[in-house]
Amino acid sequence: MKKSGVLFAAALLLASCASAPPTSLITPLPHGVKPVPGKAAQNQEQLRGVWLTTVSRLDWPPIASVNGGSAASRISQQKEALKDKLDNLKSLGINTVFFQVKPDGTAMWPSKILPWSDMLTGHIGEDPGYDPLRFMLDEAHKRGIKVHAWFNPYRVSVNTKPATVAELNRTLSQQPPSVFVLHHDWIRTAGERFVLDPGIPDVRDWITSIVAEVVTRYPVDGVQFDDYFYAESPGSVINDGQTFKTYGQGFNSKADWRRHNTQQLIEQVSRTIKQLKPGVEFGVSPAGVWRNRSHDAAGSDTRGAAAYDESYADTRRWVQQGLLDYxxxxxxxxxxxxxxxYDVLAKWWADVVKPTNTRLYIGLALYKVGMPSKNEPDWMINGGVPELKKQLDLNESVPQIKGTILFREDYLNQPQTREAVSYLKSRWGN
Known part of the structure; x- marks a missing residue:
């Protein structure tokens, strides 16, 4: 998702058009599973959400807060910046924040499993002097805003530079150390970053334990995984050949085995959350295309990079099986x-959720609004307001679409989105 992910997805959108299609497979409902009858329509408020990223400090905390100064000054800057953002979101009518609590192999809370995020202090494992997740929950709930804890499940670092390796290695003497040094046999390099190998069962258990820690200790309203499951790039693929030899017996292809691994993670995280706190919602924000119709008769009339084939995530199946709340x-x-x-995909997803109890929210590209684009000039017309209005109008006209999430928070504060933000305030604002 999320900026590097957006660029990656854009590259795949083009690359997938030129590559040979994979073997066609119409994914049926799993054996013995019947579609879940939809619940009667409820007059619940539409979700109006925003993703608030912490990776690379894209949205928060402020970069200036970690550039020197005292600990007290840093804490004050970070807390005030977050409160200002929440005040602004409240005035815009935003009712849900998807807060990135695990941007990589580090945490935005005092975890017994992950070291502290270097986004807070500049150094992995350094105690920031307060609990950002607790602070976010207290301040958001005070304003009537829900908080979903957003996890990137497999990313360990955003790059593989020597300085990053040195920083990760330094955590060996800390409690807890980074997974990079604690379980180095789990680490792979893919997409120019360090990632965990999703094919190792212990890795999936470890990720599930991290989610369980947050759900147990904090009053989060939901848990969300983003679209990084198998996140490769053509020039930097996951070297999981040995893992496949060890765990892949009985699968027709590595692709089928990889999808099984992603399925296993979603199943056990879903089950764990419901056992711990049934009221906490579990959702996934995948790439917009499940499969293209040219590859699969059940797919959408699109020519984009497909989650099923590129990320090895059978997102449609998760909806059909009732593994996700949204x-x-x-x-x-x-x-x-x-x-x-946009309309083709929104209606395709509406049809997917229709016979189930899974709610559908649509992620919108706020980051494109007001930005010049040769292929998508509509984002520039009248400040992007007509395109934004069309998308929101469609969302509100389709009964299965229960809300909208904007990517991402800091674009609400940029000059190029000023007209669009004014429009949002007039439409959603209090």
């Missing part, structure tokens, strides 16, 4: 983008 596909294209039309 799904929030990232539909980051305008109505005029033929390869992946």
């Amino acid at each position: 799904i929030a596909p990232q539909l980051y294209w305008p109505f005029s983008r033929d390869a992946a039309r």
